[in-house]
Amino acid sequence: MGHEYVPEIATSRDGKEYEVQGWQGDFYGGKLGFWLFMLTEVMMFGAMFLTLTYYFTLHHADFINASASLNRYLGGFNTVVLLISALTMGLGLLKMRSGDVKGAKLMIWATILLAIVFLGVKAVEWTAEYNHGVFLGLDALQSGNAHSKAFGEILFFGMYFTMTGLHGFHIIIGIGLMIWLIKRINANKVTPGHHILHWNIALYWDLVHLIWVFVFPYFYMIGAGDVTGGVTHGH
Amino acid sequence: MRLFMFTFFLVAVSTAMLMRLELFAPGAQFMDGDTFNQAFTLHGVIMIFLFIIPGIPAIFGNIVMPLMIGAKDVSFPRLNWFTFWLYIVGCIIALTSLFNFTGEGLDFNFADTGWTFYAPYSLNTGTNVITTLVAAFVLGMASILTGLNFLVTIHRLRAPGMDFFKMPLFVWGIYATAWIQLLATPVVGITLVLAILEKYFGIGIFDPAKGGDPVLFQHLFWIYSHPAVYLMILPAFGIMSEIIPVFSRREIFGYRTIALSSASIAGIGYIVWGHHLFTSGMSDIAKTIFSFLTFFVAIPTGIKFYDWIATMYKGKIILKSPMLWALGTIITFAIGGLTGVTIAMIGADIHLQDTYYSVAHFHYAILGGVVFLLFAGLHYWFPLVTGKMYNEGTAKIAFYLNFIGINLLWFPMFIAGYYGMPRRYFDYLPEFEIYHQISGVGAVVIFVGLTVMFLNLIAGWRNGEESGLNPWHATTLEWHCPTSPPPLENHSKVPYVDFKPYEYHHGEPVVKFDYETMKRID
Ligand code: HEM
Ligand SMILES: [Cu+2]
DSSP states (O other): OOSOOOOOEEEOTTSOEEEOOOSTTOHHHHHHHHHHHHHHHHHHHHHHHHHHHHHHHHSHHHHHHHHHTSOHHHHHHHHHHHHHHHHHHHHHHHHHHTTOHHHHHHHHHHHHHHHHHHHHHHHHHHHHHHHTTOSTTSGGGSSSSTTOOOHHHHHHHHHHHHHHHHHHHHHHHHHHHHHHHHHHHHTTSSBTTBOHHHHHHHHHHHHHHHHHHHHHIIIIITTTHHHHTOOOOOO | OHHHHHHHHHHHHHHHHHHHHHTTSSSOSSOOHHHHHHHHHHHHHIIIIIIIHHHHIIIIIHHHHHHHTTOSSOSOHHHHHHHHHHHHHHHHHHHHTTEESSSSSOEEOOOOSTTTTOTTHHHHOOSSHHHHHHHHHHHHHHHHHHHHHHHHHHHHOOOTTOOGGGSOHHHHHHHHHHHHHHHHHHHHHHHHHHHHHHHHHOOOTTOGGGTOOHHHHHHHHHHHHHHHHHHHHHHHHHHHHHHHHHHHTSOOTTHHHHHHHHHHHHHHGGGOGGGGOTTTOOOHHHHHHHHHHHHHHHHHHHHHHHHHHHHHTTSOOOOOHHHHHHHHHHHHHHHHHHHHHHHHSHHHHHHHTTBHHHHHHHHHHIIIIIIHHHHHHHHHHHHHHHSEEOOHHHHHHHHHHHHHHHHHHHHHHHHHHHTTOBTTOSOOOGGGHHHHHHHHHHHHHHHHHHHHHHHHHHHHHHHOEEOOSOTTOOOSGGGOOSSSSOOTTSOSSOOOOOSOTTOEETTEEOOOEETTTTEEOO
């Protein structure tokens, strides 16, 4: 940084001196701000999960049917990929804090790679679904025609594409952030002594995988009974 | 930014004037029903999303709040800059949705759904709902980030010694508001996104034809939009709590109760949204609970009112224009608030919902509460920000015009609404004519009042007299700056705060500073 920021001093009546907290270089302020931002994401996805839950109670059987048609292997694989990426991201932060900048960068690159794998698998899944005629805007998800699915299934897939789409959007943003982070590290703007950006992006990545940890069971697992034969359809 | 906002305010006021003109006599005058629908939507959308929600936080929160807590700036100045541009982008998108570019030539095609965008109508109408929704979403994002910035600023950058209970009450108002911005706005944001996706792809969430539930939209919408009305009023109450002690030259009565009532209003505000759905299809149990909970909001609000009045009791009241606006608001907001309690009762609301009674209620609360207090703040902090003074006599005339205007404009509407005049109609039965005519006259009066006020402030800014450092003998930190207007970095030195925000003794401020060193010299 150009010139160091020197905190100001306030003096009380009895002559005691107190350091004034400036907005410059406020590590805790930066952290607090980002935590608050994460809270807004939680509220956003929370509203969607609420919607999902509401319709699940209304259209129980339809949801389970629709869920059964999703590809649990690909979804499960992606869950593992994302969990590993959370690990690499965390390791990267640890390395940064312990001064190993090179190792930190390596870990970030690994995270980026895993994120791309995740998106690739997601693309394969969506394409397969599209080929089965199940996609936003296709006949099966509209009402009143020969291919229309049941109400609950339309809603299930509507939410499925919305939420996994929004989640995928967060992954893309995350990749962008990590590339930016690497640039900042290369430019010596993020260093072991000043790594708030790294910290916050790691936090972001944690939230992204945390959301997936809820998305996965809610969409992929509720219909798993059909495959294993554990659940019978009765009301 | 301020310029933008007030321009939009004037656009919305002009739209309202056109509506009132149309309503002056029964039957169609110069607008057909469709145009009227777009007119009230435009008016509502601008007033709510472009003017009143960002209004007080952006104008005073950004400028005055950091000064009040002795900070040099907000925590994230660059984020602040970014939210400013988000706001501009949101405004531009909102404006583009006014016009239709696809048809032959250019014609007006603003959303005609009302500012609430209720499904399923908003999903089916052919007007530019999508762009309006995108605009509202972008503006919501700006609002979230502003709130986040304020929260961190208030938590991190208070001057040494200033604990939460030494903060000025306006800061408390902003603080409670910021939590609402942060926690409620994302919900409406995602609701708008779902509505957009619904319109583009037909995902079915709010569309009964696919098993979706349009009432769900109303729930999600009001989970944000009810807290949002407190988001509007809390900073406004904060302004009131600044003005009342300063112009009574007395310490505020019940400081802690006012501070905590702001927090509890913000909290309770989250769990009352159902009172907007009394006629939309909810179980009776839910209705009863929501009605019951709604009454609870009145308690902290009432506490505030008593505190303000108790502050004035035996005070040395100085009737300058900011105080006049504040006092006027006590009356108009009381009318708005008490009529609000009447429609919190299910039985009464079944009759009054979607009539002019509720429109009158929220105009008394928003126009006669939030906007009036915004104007009070405008007059109060004018010398701080510009270093100049407006013409006091003209300011008072402007106030009386506005005050008379609002009562003429909206009081008859309580009666018309009570007798069954529905809202959002461009036509009515002859028996309602008299009310609409009085109301039309009131609209003209308030319009003149607003014009006088703005011209007076502009004239004051251009060539008013020097105001001096602390013209109102106020006690809070923003008035303890070495120059007026304050220097670029706010306080050149930050004081140590070991005093309460409103300390008066025999009508004079207690705390005095040496502006060189910012040490206390009293
Ligand atoms: C300056 C004087 C004002 C006048 C003359 C005025 C007039 C009106 C009129 C005639 C309507 C239409 C009522 C109906 O047909 O249902 C309306 C609706 C509305 N006004 Fe105002 N208004 C004024 C100020 C404000 C302010 C300051 C705000 C908020 C900050 C505001 C917010 C609204 C909202 C939210 C609606 C409802 C729109 C809808 O139905 O979607 N108004 N106003
Ligand atoms: Cu409400």
